[in-house]
Amino acid sequence: MHGSAHGPDLLTPLGSASSDSPAPAAGQDSVRVSVLVETPQHSGLLGPLDYLATQAWPPGTLVRVPLGRRVVTGLVWAAAADATLADAQLKPIVEVLADLPALPEPWLKLIRFAAGYYQRSLGEMAMMVLPPELRQVDATQWARRLKRMNKALGLEEAERAKQPPVEVPWPEPTPEQTQVLAEVNARWLALGTAAATPPSVSLLWGSTGSGKTEVYLRLAREALARGQQVLIMVPEINLTPQLEARVAERFADRHVVSLHSGLTPAQRLRHWTMAHLGQADIVLGTRLAVFTPLPRLGLIVVDEEHDPSYKQQDGARYSARDLAVYRGHQEGAAVILGSATPSLETWHNALPVAEGGAGRYQRLLMPSRVGQGHMPKVRLFDLSQQAKPGPGQEAPALAKPLLEAIAERIERGEQSLVLLNRRGYAPVLHCSDCGWKSGCPHCSAWRVFHKVDRTLRCHHCGFTERVPRACPDCGNQDIAPVGRGTERLEEQLAEALPGARVGRIDADVTKHKGALEEKLASVHAGEVDVLVGTQMVAKGHDFRRITLVAAANPDAALFASDFRAAERQFALLLQAAGRAGRDAGVAGHSEMWVQTWHPAHPLYQALSRYDFESFARQQLQEREQAGLPPYAHLAMLRAEAKTQAAAQAFLDQAAQAVEAHAAQLGGILLYPPVPTAVQKVANVERAQMLIEAEMRPALLRLLQAATQPWLALAQKNRPNGLIRWAVDVDPLSI
Ligand SMILES: [Zn+2]
Numbered sequence: 206m207h208g209s210a211h212g213p214d215l216l217t218p219l220g221s222a223s224s225d226s227p228a229p230a231a232g233q234d235s236v237r238v239s240v241l242v243e244t245p246q247h248s249g250l251l252g253p254l255d256y257l258a259t260q261a262w263p264p265g266t267l268v269r270v271p272l273g274r275r276v277v278t279g280l281v282w283a284a285a286a287d288a289t290l291a292d293a294q295l296k297p298i299v300e301v302l303a304d305l306p307a308l309p310e311p312w313l314k315l316i317r318f319a320a321g322y323y324q325r326s327l328g329e330m331a332m333m334v335l336p337p338e339l340r341q342v343d344a345t346q347w348a349r350r351l352k353r354m355n356k357a358l359g360l361e362e363a364e365r366a367k368q369p370p371v372e373v374p375w376p377e378p379t380p381e382q383t384q385v386l387a388e389v390n391a392r393w394l395a396l397g398t399a400a401a402t403p404p405s406v407s408l409l410w411g412s413t414g415s416g417k418t419e420v421y422l423r424l425a426r427e428a429l430a431r432g433q434q435v436l437i438m439v440p441e442i443n444l445t446p447q448l449e450a451r452v453a454e455r456f457a458d459r460h461v462v463s464l465h466s467g468l469t470p471a472q473r474l475r476h477w478t479m480a481h482l483g484q485a486d487i488v489l490g491t492r493l494a495v496f497t498p499l500p501r502l503g504l505i506v507v508d509e510e511h512d513p514s515y516k517q518q519d520g521a522r523y524s525a526r527d528l529a530v531y532r533g534h535q536e537g538a539a540v541i542l543g544s545a546t547p548s549l550e551t552w553h554n555a556l557p558v559a560e561g562g563a564g565r566y567q568r569l570l571m572p573s574r575v576g577q578g579h580m581p582k583v584r585l586f587d588l589s590q591q592a593k594p595g596p597g598q599e600a601p602a603l604a605k606p607l608l609e610a611i612a613e614r615i616e617r618g619e620q621s622l623v624l625l626n627r628r629g630y631a632p633v634l635h636c637s638d639c640g641w642k643s644g645c646p647h648c649s650a651w652r653v654f655h656k657v658d659r660t661l662r663c664h665h666c667g668f669t670e671r672v673p674r675a676c677p678d679c680g681n682q683d684i685a686p687v688g689r690g691t692e693r694l695e696e697q698l699a700e701a702l703p704g705a706r707v708g709r710i711d712a713d714v715t716k717h718k719g720a721l722e723e724k725l726a727s728v729h730a731g732e733v734d735v736l737v738g739t740q741m742v743a744k745g746h747d748f749r750r751i752t753l754v755a756a757a758n759p760d761a762a763l764f765a766s767d768f769r770a771a772e773r774q775f776a777l778l779l780q781a782a783g784r785a786g787r788d789a790g791v792a793g794h795s796e797m798w799v800q801t802w803h804p805a806h807p808l809y810q811a812l813s814r815y816d817f818e819s820f821a822r823q824q825l826q827e828r829e830q831a832g833l834p835p836y837a838h839l840a841m842l843r844a845e846a847k848t849q850a851a852a853q854a855f856l857d858q859a860a861q862a863v864e865a866h867a868a869q870l871g872g873i874l875l876y877p878p879v880p881t882a883v884q885k886v887a888n889v890e891r892a893q894m895l896i897e898a899e900m901r902p903a904l905l906r907l908l909q910a911a912t913q914p915w916l917a918l919a920q921k922n923r924p925n926g927l928i929r930w931a932v933d934v935d936p937l938s939i
């Protein structure tokens with residue numbers, strides 16, 4: 206990997222001395238170190254660059270080095286160096302951020318693993334995960350910042366000493382929680398004792414409302430008592446304040462910090478530094494927190510481990526959940542993956558071998574809801590039973606019996622939640638005279654009608670225009686919305702339920718900071734009778750007075766081409782169902798309505814019994830027959846170009862370049878390139894090529910061997926219109 210990228214036009218300005226800078230004097234700057242700097246994969250520079258230093262700084266030290274005409278932050282990667290360059294060709298390090306302890310060895314290993322696994326350059330990976338502010342400061346600025354941070358921490362501690370925090374009582378654990386804690390502890394105690402430590406990964410499979418968080422908190426307490434640090438990850442930024450408040454209350458005498466993209470750069474730097482220096486006891490964060498250096502890491506919790514947000518969707522497409530498992534193994538930390546609907550990969554890993562699984566993870570069960578709460582009764586409403594709408598008429602958003610059930614709730618002062626996973630007023634406008642539809646001129650997609658500001662908006666490229674008064678093609682004044690989004694559903698429910706207070710939560714109404722919190726607060730305060738929302742509302746929010754949840758139009762996922770669509774839909778519906786009946790007083794009559802044309806579909810049948818196991822069994826069978834994960838390993842090569850032909854030509858050549866190697870490795874299938882589901886976005890054509898492998902090591906070997914040839918092919922294809930390309934290992938959708 207090292208200094209490996211002697212690309213034709215790349216290396217000259219980087220790292221090596223230009224002719225006008227004098228060579229270092231003898232005895233000074235005479236030690237070679239290799240340093241990672243931020244270099245994207247596509248620069249072709251995959252490994253570290255060599256510099257001269259006055260001493261052999263340990264790997265993990267942050268330094269400032271010349272790169273071209275700039276001075277940038279770099280990370281000492283190794284003391285060894287590339288012998289092909291003479292000392293005189295190397296530039297000296299400018300300065301060292303000596304006040305910052307070197308990043309620990311396990312952290313460096315994590316970077317190496319992530320870069321190798323997800324096919325990115327080491328420099329990109331390492332720099333991407335450091336706080337942005339840290340990458341900008343020089344040594345003097347850093348020293349000043351560190352002093353200020355330590356002073357703030359000192360003040361905080363002095364304040365605490367003066368006024369000791371109030372200890373809150375811990376609730377008695379339920380018998381299920383007690384059992385689970387004992388099982389984890391048994392494994393935990395074994396950690397590090399045996400010569401060969403098994404990775405201690407546990408799947409905590411607990412229904413929504415079963416008190417998984419309570420288990421996390423108790424395990425955290427035990428880790429802290431042992432002098433360890435704890436990392437707790439949640440899928441979404443919106444869920445961090447809620448959890449942070451709870452954790453801070455329980456651990457009032459500890460330092461709890463958060464790490465997510467919603468922090469100011471200064472906050473992020475401070476929290477990261479506290480973690481790295483061992484000052485922070487608990488780190489809460491979203492996927493980027495998985496890269497936090499934690500010298501005393503003892504426990505990693507990944508809550509809602511099935512959530513797609515754990516996978517980064519651009520740049521380095523890493524899975525924070527999978528990296529957490531790797532980290533736990535490397536650093537001897539226990540890993541707890543929590544979910545009511547685990548991803549099928551995790552489920553397969555936790556399923557005992559006797560039941561056809563891999564038996565890699567410990568499986569912990571918490572099937573009951575805490576308190577008297579019950580999961581709502583599921584009612585599959587068969588839409589074919591409904592009276593057909595007259596010619597030219599549209600079927601109502603919600604069937605009559607469902608509307609009546611909602612009206613009953615309103616009368617009793619209870620709340621209902623209606624889920625529709627499509628925002629906007631209508632997905633498309635249509636002219637019935639000439640057939641015109643509101644397509645996006647820049648994408649192969651319809652523009653969505655947003656009535657609130659009378660715009661047509663493309664949800665792919667953002668292109669927005671006022672709604673035309675008449676059909677742009679034939680002048681017909683009567684252009685009508687087709688289909689239904691949350692905005693329209695809200696309007697129609699307000700009409701159908703006179704006097705009801707209908708609210709809406711989706712990405713459109715929560716764009717501004719604080720808007721979501723405000724909306725949620727009004728639901729909690731009982732100011733909303735019927736809440737319309739997208740999947741945003743299904744996640745984690747603790748609504749106490751909702752006794753009816755309805756899925757307005759969930760059928761599309763049953764027939765989606767994406768093999769994970771069913772898994773995601775089951776998780777979403779179950780999570781949504783979990784929003785109802787959380788209070789003992791109302792739990793008895795809470796209901797989940799599903800409007801469907803296919804009530805006999807196995808997904809709905811399993812849902813109606815809350816039978817994740819049988820759903821998972823059926824899905825895993827299908828995956829095994831189709832050769833899909835977890836029974837096969839996938840990588841997607843994606844290309845974007847000015848024309849579809851150019852995108853596919855690059856992919857074709859990329860396939861040819863590795864064909865022989867793939868055949869030699871065996872068990873690898875290269876699929877023909879195809880356009881992506883939305884083929885054109887913002888005038889850029891997109892195509893992809895799927896690579897499927899029976900064995901993961903073979904897949905990774907192939908990809909590693911492919912890096913250089915593909916980089917060269919990309920250069921060659923650029924004049925033909927290739928814009929970008931990327932490898933996505935373990936893609937979420939295909
Ligand atoms: Zn028309």
Ligand SMILES: [Zn+2]
Nearest residue numbers: 645648663666
């Ligand atoms: Zn568009």
